[in-house]
Amino acid sequence: MSYAVDFKNVSTIGLESSPVAEALAGLRANEARYFMNKYKREFTVVPAGESQDTLIYVNRILKEERGLEFAAKPLETSRLQVENIDWTFVFYEDGLEVNVLYTIDDPKKRAVGFKLSEGMEVPKELAEAKFKFATQKSKLAGTIRGSFFVIKGEY
Numbered sequence: 404m405s406y407a408v409d410f411k412n413v414s415t416i417g418l419e420s421s422p423v424a425e426a427l428a429g430l431r432a433n434e435a436r437y438f439m440n441k442y443k444r445e446f447t448v449v450p451a452g453e454s455q456d457t458l459i460y461v462n463r464i465l466k467e468e469r470g471l472e473f474a475a476k477p478l479e480t481s482r483l484q485v486e487n488i489d490w491t492f493v494f495y496e497d498g499l500e501v502n503v504l505y506t507i508d509d510p511k512k513r514a515v516g517f518k519l520s521e522g523m524e525v526p527k528e529l530a531e532a533k534f535k536f537a538t539q540k541s542k543l544a545g546t547i548r549g550s551f552f553v554i555k556g557e558y
Contacts, residue, residue: 404453406479408435408446413543417450417479423498426520429544430500431479434492436543442485448494451477461493461503464515464558471528475499488512498523505558513554521545 406417410432415424418431435446451458457480465471475497482491484507491503498520506512517529517536521544525536529550536548 405447405449408432408448410436410439410446410543417448418494420476421478421496421498421520423520423522426522426545427494427498427500429541430498430518430520430547431494433541433544433547434481434500434502438483438485444483444485446481447483448479448481448492451480451493454480454482457482457491458493460558461491461501464503464554464556465501467556468515468554469532469552471532473499473501473526473528475526497526499526503554505554510557514551515554516549516551519548521547 408431413428413432415428418424418427421427438444438446458477473495475495477493478496479494480492487507489505489507493501500518502516504514519525534550536550539547541547
């Protein structure tokens with residue numbers, strides 16, 4: 404069952420099993436606010452168990468592009484198309500968010516982003532791959548650490 408994320412009244416619905424549920428809920432709400440402010444679009448998530456196609460898509464890109472496979476349990480996903488961009492999100496139990504920005508008509512603007520909820524350690528999979536993380540502040544999510552890589556293949 405899908406859930407429209409409310410960025411005004413942040414809720415941990417669907418994220419309760421995470422040790423950083425409050426911070427992950429803030430990170431999810433931060434994404435919801437972004438889509439509402441920039442595109443006037445509601446940000447809706449689906450339990451990972453109901454969105455296997457989305458998980459397969461993201462896992463394929465991570466594996467083929469960088470050999471990454473996360474041990475953490477995926478809790479929720481979101482997939483939407485805005486203008487010419489296909490956006491895909493996976494929220495993991497450990498507090499990690501993976502997002503795929505995939506422009507339909509411009510192969511130069513395709514990337515995978517990683518955002519770490521406040522209070523979580525860098526996952527070993529990303530530490531081993533030597534990603535460097537930048538920091539940003541968010542009223543909803545506290546301190547967010549993020550990194551990315553450019554997608555080279557076609558998906």
